[in-house]
Amino acid sequence: xxxxxxxxxxxxxxxxxxxxxxxxxxxxxxxxxxxxxxxxxxxxxxxxxxxxxxxxxxxxxxxxxxxxxxxxxxxxxxxxxxxxxxxxxxxxxxxxxxxxxxxxxxxxxxxxxxx
Amino acid sequence: xxxxxxxxxxxxxxxxxxxxxxxxxxxxxxxxxxxxxxxxxxxxxxxxxxxxxxxxxxxxxxxxxxxxxxxxxxxxxxxxxxxxxxxxxxxxxxxxxxxxxxxxxxxxxxxxxxxxxxxxxxxxxxxxxxxxxxxxxxxxxxxxxxxxxxxxxxxxxxxxxxxxxxxxxxxxxxxxxxxxxxxxxxxxxxxxxxxxxxxxxxxxxxxxxxxxxxxxxxxxxxxxxxxxxxx
Numbered sequence: 001x002x003x004x005x006x007x008x009x010x011x012x013x014x015x016x017x018x019x020x021x022x023x024x025x026x027x028x029x030x031x032x033x034x035x036x037x038x039x040x041x042x043x044x045x046x047x048x049x050x051x052x053x054x055x056x057x058x059x060x061x062x063x064x065x066x067x068x069x070x071x072x073x074x075x076x077x078x079x080x081x082x083x084x085x086x087x088x089x090x091x092x093x094x095x096x097x098x099x100x101x102x103x104x105x106x107x108x109x110x111x112x113x114x115x
Numbered sequence: 116x117x118x119x120x121x122x123x124x125x126x127x128x129x130x131x132x133x134x135x136x137x138x139x140x141x142x143x144x145x146x147x148x149x150x151x152x153x154x155x156x157x158x159x160x161x162x163x164x165x166x167x168x169x170x171x172x173x174x175x176x177x178x179x180x181x182x183x184x185x186x187x188x189x190x191x192x193x194x195x196x197x198x199x200x201x202x203x204x205x206x207x208x209x210x211x212x213x214x215x216x217x218x219x220x221x222x223x224x225x226x227x228x229x230x231x232x233x234x235x236x237x238x239x240x241x242x243x244x245x246x247x248x249x250x251x252x253x254x255x256x257x258x259x260x261x262x263x264x265x266x267x268x269x270x271x272x273x274x275x276x277x278x279x280x281x282x283x284x285x286x287x288x289x290x291x292x293x294x295x296x297x298x299x300x301x302x303x304x305x306x307x308x309x310x311x312x313x314x315x316x317x318x319x320x321x322x323x324x325x326x327x328x329x330x331x332x333x334x335x336x337x338x339x340x341x342x343x344x345x346x
Contacts, residue, residue, distance in 0.1 A: 009154060027144075030240070042223060095174065096176055096180055096284050099172050099174045099176055099180070100172070100176070100180065100183060100184045100187065102172075102173060103150075103170045103172045103173070103184055104170060104184060104187060104188060104191075106168045106170075106171065107169070107188075
């Protein structure tokens with residue numbers, strides 16, 4: 001086993017531990033953790049059995065296996081970004097509804113408290 | 116007939132009192148609701164002193180957000196007619212009865228600046244944007260609309276109820292999407308030519324770069340409104 005694969009293995013383990021700890025402390029909701037929990041073991045498997053990557057690159061027709069790995073990495077990051085943008089839009093819409101509701105309620109409270 | 120005039124305001128302390136007073140003068144039977152969109156100046160107190168009901172938002176939501184608050188208020192309190200008037204004083208309240216009269220035959224009435232009356236004029240990319248909007252929306256709604264971004268509007272009960280639930284807060288969403296939304300909901304739309312005043316405060320954005328950006332946003336808003344799912 002070369003150093004590179006050791007790095008991959010350690011990286012995967014650290015990711016898993018970090019996500020696990022965040023989940024345990026209720027700092028991270030499951031829906032954001034699922035993707036990372038899937039990615040980490042995949043990295044670990046590739047680190048342990050590097051020939052899998054070569055085989056996959058061969059099947060897909062990518063000359064350099066590393067390029068396949070980088071491409072997949074970018075794809076995963078893109079997916080995560082998109083997911084976060086989506087969640088952000090939903091949060092903004094929810095915030096907006098709350099601000100509207102608070103404004104209307106504050107007006108009612110003001111009117112009720114007026115002597 | 117109960118009428119509510121909604122005035123969305125963001126830092127309009129220099130003009131809001133005059134707007135409220137004008138509305139009281141020209142529409143004595145109407146209640147005036149100022150939606151203060153998290154202003155940092157004295158808009159809220161000045162509007163209240165001028166005799167308006169004021170709903171203050173704690174976070175700035177933009178015109179669309181402020182207007183949905185207004186429509187929700189109107190819907191909850193059972194107003195039959197709602198008038199939207201800008202807080203910067205560019206809309207002439209003496210024209211308001213024209214808009215409300217037109218509600219007899221339509222659910223959404225738009226006070227149009229380029230329809231023959233008045234001398235409101237813009238040039239360059241901003242004018243193209245407005246013309247593009249007018250052309251596309253007229254075609255889609257099969258009603259001749261010449262000034263789709265006008266914030267001088269009146270709605271009947273059906274449109275008010277619709278807007279109280281669905282009114283986008285996005286830039287241009289309040290004008291462009293509202294028209295498409297009303298059309299898709301099967302409401303009738305019409306326009307009434309109105310005279311506009313020069314703004315009493317503030318200046319219209321006329322920088323060429325801004326105007327080009329505006330054109331881009333208009334195009335995006337049009338594309339989005341055509342493919343978006345409407346409830």
